[in-house]
Amino acid sequence: MTLSKSRSGAGLALLLLCTANFLDAMDVSTIGVALPAIQAELGMKATSLQWAVSAYVLGYGGFLLLGGRVADVFGHRRVFLWSLAVFAAASIAGGFVDSGPTLIAARLIKGIAAAFTAPAALALLLSVFGEGSARAKALGVFASTGATGFVLGMVFGGAATIFSWRATLVMGAPVAILTLVLAPLALPADQKRTGVRPAFDWAGAMTITPGLLLFVFGITNAAAVGWQTFATWASLAASLVLILLFLAVEARHADPMVPLGIFRRARLRHANAIAALFQGAYVGFQFLATLYYQNVIGWSAFTTGFCFALGGVFVMFLAPRFATIAQNRGAAGLMAAGVGLQALSYVFWVTAFGSVNPILLVILSQILLGLGYALTYPSVQVAALSDVEDDKSGLASGLLFASFQIGGGIVLAAASAVFAAAPQFGWDPYAAGIAFVALLAVAVTLLAAAGPRTSLARPPAHQAAE
Numbered sequence: 001m002t003l004s005k006s007r008s009g010a011g012l013a014l015l016l017l018c019t020a021n022f023l024d025a026m027d028v029s030t031i032g033v034a035l036p037a038i039q040a041e042l043g044m045k046a047t048s049l050q051w052a053v054s055a056y057v058l059g060y061g062g063f064l065l066l067g068g069r070v071a072d073v074f075g076h077r078r079v080f081l082w083s084l085a086v087f088a089a090a091s092i093a094g095g096f097v098d099s100g101p102t103l104i105a106a107r108l109i110k111g112i113a114a115a116f117t118a119p120a121a122l123a124l125l126l127s128v129f130g131e132g133s134a135r136a137k138a139l140g141v142f143a144s145t146g147a148t149g150f151v152l153g154m155v156f157g158g159a160a161t162i163f164s165w166r167a168t169l170v171m172g173a174p175v176a177i178l179t180l181v182l183a184p185l186a187l188p189a190d191q192k193r194t195g196v197r198p199a200f201d202w203a204g205a206m207t208i209t210p211g212l213l214l215f216v217f218g219i220t221n222a223a224a225v226g227w228q229t230f231a232t233w234a235s236l237a238a239s240l241v242l243i244l245l246f247l248a249v250e251a252r253h254a255d256p257m258v259p260l261g262i263f264r265r266a267r268l269r270h271a272n273a274i275a276a277l278f279q280g281a282y283v284g285f286q287f288l289a290t291l292y293y294q295n296v297i298g299w300s301a302f303t304t305g306f307c308f309a310l311g312g313v314f315v316m317f318l319a320p321r322f323a324t325i326a327q328n329r330g331a332a333g334l335m336a337a338g339v340g341l342q343a344l345s346y347v348f349w350v351t352a353f354g355s356v357n358p359i360l361l362v363i364l365s366q367i368l369l370g371l372g373y374a375l376t377y378p379s380v381q382v383a384a385l386s387d388v389e390d391d392k393s394g395l396a397s398g399l400l401f402a403s404f405q406i407g408g409g410i411v412l413a414a415a416s417a418v419f420a421a422a423p424q425f426g427w428d429p430y431a432a433g434i435a436f437v438a439l440l441a442v443a444v445t446l447l448a449a450a451g452p453r454t455s456l457a458r459p460p461a462h463q464a465a466e
Contacts, residue, residue, distance in 0.1 A: 012186040013128045014138055016179050017121045018145040020084055023172045024114040025149035027056060028283070028408065030157035030172075031107070032290045033305040034165035041165070044100040050416050053287065054216070054409050055104045059111025060118075061405030062213035066205050068119035068398035069257045075190030076123045081183060083116035088176035094169030106169065111405075119398045124187055139385070140323030140378060147319050147377035151370070152312035154286065158305015165301075203249045204257035211242030216406055219413045258395065268396060270451040271335075271384035276403040277444040278339050278376055280411025281437050282369075285346055287412055288419060288433045296430070297358050307362045311370030318371065323378035331379040331386065336448040338375030343441035345369040350434045411440065 031038075035049045044052075071079040087110055094106040125142055129135040160167035218235030250256040263269060286308070293304040326334050345368035352361055384400045415433050422432035 009186055010128055010134075012182065013188075014125065014141065016183050016186055017125050017128075018142055019175060019179050020080070020117050020121050021142055021146045022149035023087070023176060024060070024118050025146040026153040026156065027110060027114065027172060028053070028060070028405075029150055029153035029286060030160070030168050031056075031165075032154055032286055033158045033294070033301045034161045034168045035290065036294050037161060037165040037301060038103065042098075042100050042103065050287065050412060051100075051104050052107060053283075054412060055107035056111035056114075057283075057405045057409040057412070058213060058216045059108045060114045061111075061216060061402050061409060062209055063112045063115035064119065064398050064402040064405065065212075065258060066209050067116035068123075068395060069201065069205065070116060071120040071123055076120045076127070077183075077187050077190050079116055080120035080124060080187070081180060083113045083120065084176055084180055084183075087113035087117060088173045088180065091170055091173035091176065095166045097166075097169075115401075118401050122397045127188055137324070139381070140320050140327060143323055143378040143381040144315070144319035147373060148312060148316045151308060151315045151373060154290070154305045154308040155312055156305070158300075158302040161301035161305070201249075201253055201255060201257040204246055204253060207242045207246035207249060208257065211239050211246055212402070212406065214242065215239035216409045219410045222413060222417060258399075262395060262399070266452045267386060268384050268399070270447075271331075271380050272399055272403040274335060274339065274376075274444060274448050274451070275380045275384070275400055276407025277411070277440065277447070278342065278380070278407075279404045280407040280409075281342065281346070281441045281444065282373065283408040284411045284415030284437045284440075285349075285369075285434060288415060288430055288437070289349070292353070292430045293358075293362075308366065310363065310366040311373065314367070314370030315374045315377070318374040319378050322375050323382060326379045326382040331383040332448075332451060334375050335379040335383060335451075336445065338372045338377075338379060339441065339448045340445045341368050341372030341375065343372075343438060343445045345372060346434060346438035346441050350431055350438050353430070353434075411437075 031052055035052065038044060038052060039049055067079070067083070090106055090109040090113060094103070094110070097103040097106055122142065125138055126135070129138045156171065157168045160171050214235045218232050218239060221229070221235065222232045247260065250258055250260050289307075290304055293299045293307060294301065299307075322334055345365045348368065349361065349365045352364075381397075381400060384396050415436055418436045419429045419433035422429040425432075
């Protein structure tokens with residue numbers, strides 16, 4: 001009886017944590033299909049539309065390292081519940097925005113909330129499931145849920161836009177509120193500290209967080225208004241100074257937010273690079289393809305969102321299986337195969353669009369893209385965690401989540417810049433933008449193939465990152 005209750009409690013905990021992970025990932029992409037409707041109602045310029053997407057990525061990627069450390073110091077369940085409550089409140093507020101700036105602010109707050117929710121959720125998962133197959137399966141489901149949420153976000157966003165584009169911002173709130181109600185029943189309470197609370201690295205937090213924010217802002221602003229503007233190069237210069245200060249602080253701090261020794265892990269470095277680039281390529285493709293399907297072909301928001309459903313089905317059903325294979329046999333080969341299929345999808349799209357039936361274009365490209373994403377996303381997470389011991393898993397996950405989000409923002413900005421500049425050279429903007437994405441994906445495939453092999457065994461517990 002006790003065992004049954006324990007299993008049911010662990011199952012409910014996994015469901016709730018995966019639900020939060022699904023919401024965080026879904027919100028990255030769900031607004032994409034609503035961009036034309038947002039532009040029409042709020043009067044936002046085309047070059048400013050990407051901020052509706054990038055603001056979430058900006059907050060998510062910029063605050064992830066801080067969120068992970070705050071959860072470690074102040075309690076994983078406490079931070080998870082508070083940040084999920086903020087996410088729900090910002091979702092509801094998003095339904096009442098009346099201008100571009102208020103929309104961007106709501107998206108930014110949701111991204112910041114997700115940055116605190118995600119590492120706390122993963123830390124809670126690791127505490128609920130012990131070592132062995134149970135933890136391996138739970139991690140696989142958690143990774144797959146995030147991938148499914150991101151890919152299916154377009155589908156849900158398209159369906160919500162039938163009613164109103166505002167529904168794309170609000171629809172996660174009821175699920176988040178229900179999760180908040182059930183979470184205290186299933187998630188383990190934070191352990192009461194008997195000793196001194198760990199020191200919080202304020203100097204590290206006050207350098208890396210604005211440093212990352214300014215970096216993503218500068219890159220994104222360059223796509224909107226150009227590289228020569230003061231806001232662009234001043235943001236990038238300030239970001240460089242802050243990141244260098246952060247490295248200097250961490251090298252000398254007794255209890256650093258990010259022990260710099262963790263960057264000596266070859267597989268972790270490689271997984272983070274692949275995560276940033278492959279996710280960035282997908283975000284860039286998704287943004288441009290969405291505009292093409294609606295502005296050129298004339299499809300509705302719902303039809304455009306449904307275009308990504310086939311890829312989402314592949315991710316939903318295959319990603320958990322690929323996660324298990326990656327954990328049992330190693331992730332390197334699956335990772336290389338996955339990004340290779342994605343590159344093939346982009347190459348096919350840019351060479352076939354305009355000359356084949358749009359429906360056939362969508363079906364064939366989504367089969368390749370969905371299968372590639374289902375292979376890559378869980379494999380990258382398995383590879384990153386395989387290179388660290390358990391007490392560094394939270395930090396490694398925070399770095400990986402940050403790579404996903406910041407990579408998405410940077411490549412989206414670059415693809416948008418190519419898209420905006422293409423007509424000046426007589427190029428089709430959609431062909432030029434997705435050709436850039438395809439070339440990047442080919443380079444990522446080569447990088448993945450050349451990476452270190454993934455060890456199936458975790459490093460010994462005594463190998464602490466310094």
